[in-house]
Amino acid sequence: MQDLPKAFTRTDLLDGQRHTPFHFKQDIFAPEEQGASNLYAHTDDSGDLRAGDASCSWAGVAASAALVALTVAVAWHGRLRLALDITLAAVRAALQLAAVGALLLLVFRHTGLAGAIGWLALMVLIADQVAARRAAALPKALLTPTVAIVSSTAATMGTLLALGVIAPQTRVVIPVGGMVVSGAMQATALALTRLYDEIRTAHTAIRGPPRPRGSRGGFPLRAQPR
Template sequence: MNPAVPTWAGVAASFALVVLTAAVAWRQRLGLVRDIAVAAVRAGAQLAAVGAVLLLVFRHTGLAGASGWLALMVLIAGRVAARRAAGIPRVLGIAMAAVAAGTAATLGTLLTLGVITAQARVVIPVGGMVVSTAMQATALVLVRLRDEARTARPAIEVRLALGLPAADAFAPHLRDTLRTALIPAIDSTKTVGLISLPGAMTGLVLAGANPLTAIRYQIVVMYMLLAAAALAALTAARLAERTLFDDAHRLRPLAVEPGRPHA
C-alpha cells in the first residue's frame, strides 16, 4: 500500500473536516448545515460508485468502455451547461455540441500525436478533465451571450437597422463573451506552479513519481485544458449566434426562465 494514499480509516477520519464546516455554518446561522451534510455524503457515495464502475471498465471493457464513459460525461456536461443558459433557442443541442467538439478535438490531437496512450485508465481521467473544462467554458459563453442579447438589444438592433448583417451587428458582444470565457483558463495557465500545484501533478507526486515526470504531465494537462476551453467556447458562441437571429437577420426574443424578472 502506498503510504501517501489515505486508508479507508483515514477517509472516515477526514469527515471531521465536514463536521467543522457544518459547525461554522451553524454558528453563523447560514442555514447550510443540511446542504453541507448532503453534499458530503453524496460526494462520498458518488465517488465510491464511480470507483467501482471504473474498476470494471479497466478490467473488462477497455477502450470501448472508456469511449462510452466519455460519451456519457459529455451528455451530462452538456445538460449542466444548458441549464445555466436557459432561454437560448436549442440550447441543449448547442451545449452538447460545444462540449463534444472541445473534447473530441483535444483528446483526438493528444491520441494522434501519441502524447497519451489509448488505454482506458489514461483516456478516462484525462478525458474527464477535458470535459469539465469544456463544460465550464460552454456555460460561461452561453450565459454571457444570453445576457448580452437581452441587455444590449437596443444597440444590436440599431446596427441591424443601419444595414449590418447579424454577424457584424453582434460581433462586439461575441468577442467580449469569448474573451471573458477564456480568462479563467488563461490565468490558470499563467499562474500554474506559482500559486498552486494542480491535481495531476499533485497526484503523481503523491503516488511517488519523480517531480520532473509529474511536471511534464502537468504541462500537457494545462495545454490541453486551454485548448478545450477555447474550442468549446468558440463552438458554443458560433452555434448560439446562429440561433439568436432569424433568417431575416432579426434578433429573436428570448424566453425568460422561471424566477427571472423581465428586462
Template structure:
C-alpha cells in the same frame, strides 16, 4: 499499501473536516449546514459508485469502454451547462455539441500522435479533465450571451435596423463573451505551478513518479485544457449566435429570468 494513499479509516476521519464546515455554517446562521452535509454525502456515494464502475471498465474494456464513458460525461456536461443557461434557445444541443467538439478534438489529437496511452485507465481520467474544462467554458459563453441578448437588446436591434446582418450586429457582444470565457483557462495556464500544483501532477507525485516526469505530463494537460476551452467556447458562441436570431435576422425573445431568479 501505498503510504501516500489514505486508508478507508483515514477517509472516515476526514469527515471531521465536513463537520467543522457544518458547524461554522450553523453558528453563523448561513442556512447552508444541510446543503454542506448533503453535498459531502453525495460526493462520497458518487465517487464510491464511480470507483466501483471504473474497476470493471479498466479490467474488462479497452478504448471502446473509455470512449463510452467519455460520451456519458459529455452528455452530463451538456445538461449541466444547459441548465445554467436557461432561456437560451436550443441550449442543450448547443452545450452538448460544444463539449463534444472540445473533447474530441483535443483528446483525439493526443491519441492520434501517441502523446497519451489509449488504455481506458488513461483516457478516462484525462478525458474527464478535458470535459470539465470544456463544460466550464461552454457554460460561461452561454450564460453571458443570454444575458447580453437580454440587456443589450436595444443596441442590437438598433444595429439591425440600420441594415447590419445579425452576425455583425451581435459581433461586439460575441467577442466580449469569448474573451471573458477564456480568462479562467488562460490565467490557470499562466499561473500553473506558482499558486498550486495541479491535479495530474499532484497525483503522479503522490504515486511516486519523478517530479520532472510529472511536470511533462502536466504541461500536456494544461495545453490540452486550454485548447479544449477555446474550441468549446468558440463552438458554443457560434451555435448560440445562430440560435438567438431567426432566419429574418431578428433577435428572438428570451425569458425575463431563470426559474431560480423567479423564485427569489
C-alpha cells in the same frame, strides 16, 4: 535523464511484478524505502490497472469525516441554519463517489479502451445537459452545447492519441478525457452566458428604434426571459 529523480526513470521489478510510476507528488518526493509497492501501480501487459492496485486509506476517510463534522459544528454554533444542508451534501457526495468508484473499477477491470470511450461519451452527455441548463434562455440551448463539447472533445482526444501524447490506456484516457470534457463544458457555458448577456444589454441597438404602430419593416425578436 541522469539528473531526473529516480521516480521518473524507474523500470526495475518490485515484488516480482512490473510497476509504472504515478505522476503524483507523493510518488516523486516520498522516500522509496517507505514501502515502494505502495507508490507504484501494478500493471498488466496492456498497461492497464488491475484490481486492488489503488486503495483508499481509512485514515484519510476519517480525516475527511472529521473536517465535515467540524464544518457542521461551526455552522450550528454560528446559527447559520446550514448544518443539515452540509450533512446531506456530504452524505450525497460520499455515495456518489462510492458509486463512481465502483463503476470505474469495473471499467478498469473488464472493458479496456472501449470502456474508456464509453465513459467519456457518458461524461459528454452529462456536460451537454449542464451547459444547456446554464444557457436555457438562448434558442437551441441543447443543440449548441452538444455540438461544441462533442467536437472539441473528439478533436482534442483524437489529436492526443494520434500523436502519441497520451497512451491508449484506460487509466490515462479517462482522467485526461475528463479534464478535456470539463474544460469544454465550462468554456461553452461561459461563452453562451456571455452571448446572452451581450444580447440583453444591446437589445435596443440590435432591434433598432421603436417604430410607429402599423408601420412595416424591422424584424421581431423573441422576448428573452429575465
